Amino acid sequence: MTTAPPVAHLFDALSREVALVCDPSGTILWADGRAESILAAQPGQKLRALAAQGTEEKVDRLLLQARDERVEGWELILCRNGERPTTFAFTAQAEGGQLALVGSLVPEDYGASLGKVSSTLSELAALHRETERQQRELQRRTEELQRVNRELEESNRGVRSLHAALDEKAESLQRAAEVKGRVVANVSHEFRTPLHSILGLSKVLLNPLNGPLSAEQEKQVQFIRTSAEALYELVNDLLDLSKVEAGKAVLRHTHFEAGEFMRALRGMMRPLLPPDSTVELVFPDAPENMEMETDEAKLSQVLRNLVSNAVKFTERGSITVSVAKGPRDTVAFSVKDTGIGIPPEYHERIFEEFIQVETPLHRKVKGTGLGLPLARRLTEMLGGALTVRSVPGDGSTFTVTLPRVHPEVKEMAGLSERAEKLDPAKAPVLVLEDDRQTLFLYEKYLERSGFQVLPVRSVEDARRTVQRVRPAAMVLDVMLEGETSWNFLAEMKTKEETRDIPILVVTITDREQKARALGADEFWLKPVEGTQLLRKLSELAHRGPVERILIIDDDEVHRYLLKQLLKDTPYVLMEASNGLEGIRLAREKAPHLIFLDFLLPEMTAFDVLDDLKADPRTRDIPVILQTAHELKEDERTRLARETSAILAKHTLSREVAIGRIRDALSKAGLGSRLEEREVRRG
Known part of the structure; x- marks a missing residue:
């Protein structure tokens, strides 16, 4: 009998197969050692119980088919106690009423690859279906776009025709507006002369010193004067409005304090109310130190217009003119009255030219229909807004909100x-x-x-x-x-x-x-x-280049003296109080020339020159060294190689500085406009 070799115990470890014997119903009758170790299979256990969840039917089909014929390569996923699923390829054959099954272990990477292939195929199929759907959708959209393009082309032709007609109409309207503006301005000016005469003569006639008038004559002359004053007001409003529309109204900004402005306005407005008036004109105290910078005259014109309007439509009660701080650095002026009010449908229409409220109460008071439109236009010129809140029978509040600074x-x-x-x-x-x-x-x-x-x-x-x-x-x-x-x-x-x-x-x-x-x-x-x-x-113009000179010196006095020496020259001067700042400015501003002090805080001219020469941006900038320090021979030799000139601070003069600058710029290929100007003078 042959003795087993020493490595025989490794065969079980290296084997990739398990062996099972089952009865036709799938009950395990016998299991080899590997089946017991890998799957914990035991006689009397159902093979179906070893299947991974969801694959039990595949075990049943294997048993059914193996009763009738030999089965090869049937893949099953089996588990040990429901855990660690492992894929096997089974070969099965029936004999003597029993089924012999031998399962070969399928490598994990192979199983994973099969899973990935299956998943990829499914994704490709889904992608193919989605691509076909998108192609059909693209085809439909292409046809829709072609239809829309045809419609747009037809619309464009119509729009171009419409634009041509609109351009022609716009030119016509612009010409008409210009003509209207000129006519209004000219007619307004022409009206003023005879109106001045009428007002002046009526004043003369009403003066008792020029002879008495009968009561009826005085009444008639007073009617003439009142009508002339109304017409004069209309002419002034027309002229102001035409200036604003034509863009010819000039803004003249002044700096003033809102409280003083309101006090001056109060003095101007009080004569509007007759002594026996039942209306009180109220000017509450303005906030202190509310300084403004805008066109004071135009603001005053707006508020006078609003107060005059309030006086016309207020029979009793009060007119309150106030000022307060508004949001976002604005100032709000309000004119509030207890007059007859304005119906809601007229809140915007009253700002249109020649529009008056059509109610019996408003018909009693005649106006030009230009005061509020002019007030809104002037307010908009000042960068603000004019709004109204009003209830019929309960008065109106007009608010002018302006930027504090125009x-x-x-x-x-x-x-x-x-x-x-x-x-x-x-x-x-x-x-x-x-x-x-x-x-x-x-x-x-x-x-x-x-x-x-x-x-x-x-x-x-x-x-x-x-x-x-x-x-x-x-x-x-x-x-x-x-x-x-x-x-x-x-x-x-x-x-x-x-x-x-x-x-x-x-x-x-x-x-x-x-x-x-x-x-x-x-x-x-x-x-x-x-x-x-x-x-x-x-x-x-003599544009340039404009020579830029950088002065690097920690001595503020000497920087000042050098700037004074170069005063009235075409050079633009920049300053740096230390070497690091000077190097940074040289890189950022690219000066045409640098004046460099020899001794600087924490570094010398050699350090600055090394940094300048190491950077391609500053390597070619000429440098003039200035110093009050006694240079050693080796220092002077090196500096002479790396700078355009060496100047002693105590002997520096305007002529020397300009001459050295001109020489350095000339060597650098820039040339100097100063030299050109001196040649012309000579």
């Missing part, structure tokens, strides 16, 4: 702030213009160009700006509020240091001959197109 004032302040900080990459253009909207327009025209607007609104401001910075060009309006700029134009063209600055005169009066005679380089009538202005400035 938006134009804020924009003008922003424009001035931007002008204070010169952009080294842009050529400064001084614009002398008293109209804020025109200044904003010029800034908008030039914001993406190589020019920076320096706005000034008076000749004195223009002189101060020219002292601070030399502009590349000037744009002047000669007709300013309260003054002209003719003398300033002549002054700029006669002074040696400013005569070469190009000046463009843009104004509303045709005085080209005078402007040219005083030295203007160009003359235009307003308005000016943006492309036209930019093209002319590009032709006239």
